[in-house]
Every structure is written in C-alpha cells, then in structure tokens.
Amino acid sequence: MGKKTGFIGLLTVTALLAVLSVPCPARVTGVCVNCHTMHNSQNNLTVSDSGSPTQALLISDCIGCHTGQNTGINEEPYVNDTNPPLYRTTGTEPDSNTLAGGNFYWVSSGLDRMGHNVEGLAVPDATLTLPPGGDGSFVGQLRCAGSMGCHGNPLEPEQIPALKGGHHYKDHSIWQDGTTLAKSYRFLDTIQGFGDRNYEYHPTDQRHNKYYGLDRSAESDQASGSISSLCARCHKYFHNGTDSIAPGSTFGSGVWIRHPTDFDMSNATSSTEYQGYNGGSGTGNPYSVISPVATADVSTTLNTTIYTRAGDAVVMCLSCHRAHGSPYTSSLRWDYKAWPAGGYNGCAVCHTSKD
C-alpha cells in the first residue's frame, strides 16, 4: 500500500468515525448509520447502547432513540427525558418542551400515577397489577411496542420486529389510514389520524395532531381505527362493552355512567354547555390544544375549528389524558386534582358551565 493509498484509507476511516460518532439521532431519513450498525463494532468498541448487538442492527432501542430534550428542531420525537421537562400548566405553553404524548420522566421518577409504567422506563406499578378498566387479559408490564405495547404489530412479541416496516415507509404527508403499520398513526397499528410534523411541540389551533374518532351510537361499537379504540385494547370498559358507558341501549340518548369517548358532544342532549367549547358559540368553535377532540373526517385538512362538520367534536381519551405521561395524576393534561383551590380546570373547555 502506497502513501497515497494509505492516506485515502485514513481519510475514509476518519470520515466514517466522524459519521458514527454523531449521537444517536434515530432519524428515519439520512444515512443508515444514523440508526444501524453493521457489526456493532467500531474501532474495536461496541456501538449499541446496550453493548450487545441489537435486533435489526440498530444502535439503540425505542427508549434510547426517543430519550432527549425536545427543542423544536429535533426530528425524532423525544418522549422521555432524563431531566425534568418543562410541562407548565397544560403542556401546550410556548415555553414547554413536551410533546403530544407528554413525557415518561415523571413515571420513570417513581410517580406511578403520572404515566404508563413502560418496561425499561419505570418499575411495575406498585398499585396496579392490571390495567384499570381492562378485562383481565393483559397481564404483565407494558412495553413500547409489540404484543405487550401500544406501537407496532400487536401480534409480534418482540418490540423491534413489531416495528418492522414502520419507520422506513412512513409518509407523514398523507392521512394515516391504518391499512399498514407505516400508514398507521404514530405506528399505532390500524389507528388512523394525521400527525403534526412537530409532534405538537408548542401546538396551536392551527398546528396540531388530527385525531381520528367516531361518533358512536352504541357502546358495543369498538370504533375501530379511532385513537380511543387503541386505549381500549387495555382499558376496555372505559370505552366499550355492555352497560359500561351507558345503561341499556341508551348510548347517546340517556345518561352516562362513565365518561363517554368516541361520541360527538354536539349530539349531547343533556346540556347545551358543550356549544361553548373553547369559548365558541356552537359553530366554528376554535380547536383547543388543551382539551382536544377527535374527528371522523379523514382528510388531511386540519381541523382548526369544531362544530364545522359532522363528527368533528368527538370526545376521546386524549381529550383529558397524555398517552405517555404528565406531571399530573392519572397522566392528565392538567392538574385536575388540585382544582378548584389551585390547579387548572381543563374540563371546562367542554363543560363550560362547570368553571
């Protein structure tokens, strides 16, 4: 090998090292090494977070790649932070740095009631051995993905294989119709929706996730594809069943025995207070990112207002809860427990006379 060849080789290795030394960005765009390592070895050092080879030649797992502090320019959504995130009052304030799902920071800090106790992030819940509202079929600790998780193929027991075909084929510009994992909202298999490209970092009524929901007429309707139907996989009876939400066959026409979801509140017969959603008058009310609603509309046109078209005021689990976690009990979007002495009454966005 001549001097010239040696120089080129050194340059190549240096460049490769430089590329590989970039901290785990977990981007689905860009060069492969952003996420993968061929041999889990570089300069005779392991590359993966765990030190061991990882499935799909990944350099990290879900948690490793999605841990960090959101800045608004990071393309990968950080759902876990090792430092206290800035949540503020509702997680939507201009100086907050959490995303739509909230953050696992609090539950990972030992506050069981403030998020989902996901394996690898938090120890099993000290109180809950089964998901509240469940039918008892989900046993074990929740994971990010797979048969024990929310994301990916629910038939696949392993987390990383469960995401196969997801990240590489995601097209954020189209309505996520749930027909494939890549076309599922946030890789939540079969769930529909249209996600904000910034994952609701500093959301506004003009820029936010578009959640899919259905205006049901019976609680036996599992509302396939809705964001709330995903929650119902574990918290079944909080969403559907028999005499779980409304007694008899009175869903939508009688009284609720649990808070409804997948129901358009414009059809509520008990009160007109919902017409005042988010300060509106019942027509074209501004969308609230504090207490958002889902819509049955499957276009990519953002629902910046509600009471604009049929089925666009659908109550959902995420109207009140953050999927990952929040600083508040029950992973609520706001500090309901401290209200009215303190806290915040996000309920009043819909229950406008209860403030």
Next chain:
Amino acid sequence: MKNIFLFFLIFLLSILQGAAARAGSYLDSAHGSATDGVFRPVIGNSPPAGFGYSRGNCAHCHEQHASFAGSEPAPVTGAMPFALFATNFDSARQTGPYAEADSFCFYCHNDSGSVQPVTNNDFSAAFGCASVDTTSIMSTMNQTSYHNLNDIRNFSTGRFAWFKGDSSPCDSCHNPHLAKRNWTVPDDPTLSVMSRPTDHFKLWGTIETMGSVYNTRYEPPYCSTGLTDREPGASSDAISGRNATPDYVAFCTDCHNTTDTIFSTGLGRNLLPIDWSNTGDKHGLLPMDGGLDVKPPFGTGGDYVLSCLNCHEPHGSPNVMLIRRWVNGSALDGTIATYQTPDWSYLCKKCHLDDKDAEDAGLYPPAYNGQPNIWRYVHHVSADAPYGGSLAGVQCNLCHPPGPPGPINCDNCHYHGAVINITVGSSAGTSRRAF
C-alpha cells in the same frame, strides 16, 4: 385614527363581555367552593387515607370511570348514572322515611352522612328566625310530611326535558352545579339555592323577588319574636324583606298550578290545584272580599299576596302538608298532626284573629270571653262574617257537631281553591272564596 381606536375598543369590550357571559358558575356554587364545597374524605384526604383532591373538585361526586387507581372508592356501587359515586335515587323508595342510600344527596345532606355531613336547618329556622330543630335535609324530610321524592320523580319524568329517569328528584328544584348557600346570608337572594324546573340551568330568585314582582302587595311576615324584623333572616324592614324574598310563587307554581296534575302517594290522591292568580285564591292575587281580620304586620286594608313559604316548608315538617312550625314571628301553638282537624287553627291564628285576639283588639266584647283557637268572632260576629246576623232557628249542626257548638275542622271550608256556598245567616245565598 380616533375612529379606529374607538372601533378597536368596542371590539375588545365585546370580546371581554362575551367571555364573561360564557363563564361557568360552578365555582360560585355551594358545591364548587374551594373552601366550603363538596368533600368526600376518601377522595379529598391526603394519601394514603385519600387521593388528595381539592375541596369542590368534581371527583368528590363524579367518578369519570368508576375507578380511582384501579378500584372504586367507597361507596362501592359500580358505575352509576351521571358518573356519580352512587345512584341518584332509589325509585323503590316510594315513601319515607328515607335512608342515606335512597338519595345521592343524602350522602352529605344527612346528620350522619357517610360522606360529608352537612348542616341544614328547616326553612323556619334558616329564614324564619325559629330556633333550630332538624339539622339536615334528610332529617327534615323524615318528619310527618315531606316533599315525596318519588312523587317528584314521577312528576318530573317526561315533563322537563332535562330531567332523565335517573335524575335526582332533588334536581327538580335545585341545580347542584349552581345552587348557593342562601342560608349563610338568608336575606341575600343572590345566593339562591333553587332553579325552576322549567328553567333548570339558571338560578331563580336572585333578582326575581316578591318585592320586584308584587311590591307592597307582598308583606313579609315578622321573623323573630320581637315582631319588629321581617323574613327572611331578620330583615330590617318590610322593604328589605320583600326584596330579599325570592318569588316563591312563580317557583312553586311551576309545578303546583292549575294545569298540572300531581299525585301524592302520601295522601293517596291528586293534590289540589293551586290558583294564585287574580281569579284564584284570596291568599294569592284575588282581591279580598269584605273585611280582613288580621294581625300585624298585615293591615286590614291590604290585598296581600302570600309567598308559599309563608306557610309551607319546602322539604318537610312536623305538621301535615309541610306546614311550617314557625309563622309570622312565633311558633305554632301545637302540632297539626292530621289533615282534618281544628288544629289548623294553630296556623291560621298566626295571621288571623281568633276570638282571644279579637277580644284583645277590642273587636270582640269581653262578655264573650274570647278564647284562643276559637273562631266564633270571624265566622259569626265580624262585619264580614259569612254566618252573621241572626241564626235563630238554624240548625248549628249544619256545620258543628251535635251538642254545644264547638270548634270544627278548619279544612272543612278552608283549603286551596275552596268556594263555599253560604246557606244560612245574613249572607245566605252567596258564595265565598274561603282561601
């Protein structure tokens, strides 16, 4: 430039005004108060005894999922209508006495409520200056007469659009998200506790007062025994009293009127219709006929309109027909325990002159030795007595029992809607509105 500024200012004001109009009222209510509001210990106590929810929080009454931290807090009843922690009303309880589990409200409005015992006195004490008797709504209702909850439920179901089969009968008169603590300042009607069943989502009586509707035709009765102050709550004078008294007439006649039929399980019949119009009862808007033998603060020349709560308790009473135990500044002489009785005199004499009162007033000659709770003067002697003049040869037992004429049941002639045909005496051949 000036116009633009003015336009902007008006626009801004209109927005702010709109926002104010949209604001809810729960925080202003008795239940929503962060200092006095609802508090279920198992929800509000600090962990581990409770979950640490703020007083007044919805969770003290509502369980959005019938589950807290994976299980249902006490009382464990399962998911209940309106996501309440217990059933609103057990319709199997058709009559009293009531127990806590019969009505959701009784978990608190109960002397020994298992959730949050709340002290409430009857109307006579809270607004009428009487000494305290019963100390909760449930104990007040568990007396001789009471507003039958199941009857209210039956009446309200299908009649008021907002009232569902699973609604609380108490809600027919109260909106728990609006009702305020009127008893704390009884002469402040803005603290109204009631909502008309036909207008459930609004407090009633805050500005709709007996004064604003009837002006001086409503004479607020005396309150305390000194006979100087007025209801409600020892108001300083008649003006302040009438302006502090909600328009109970409009409120009660939302149901108790001439068009709606109300069945009473306790009485086993429909209630008498109430006509408070100027063609109805004299205690209502119908002008008096003849004279008026009354006590202060009422005057002999007045065409008065009474408030329903001048005589009736809203929840329950030791007397029949929810008759108050304290009227016009003093307690009734005794209990009116049965419907057909001369003991109604105990109520009537609070405002009208019995023989003793007539004698004391110089209207009834001492020679007659006027006795309390005897009513010969107004029926036979007074200038407008229905049975005045000579009754020689008339059979007293047309009205009185055999033997020396003694007291008769007042309710023979005096009841809502009563019109009596007079067949003897100087007024024979006429008829008289007798209520």
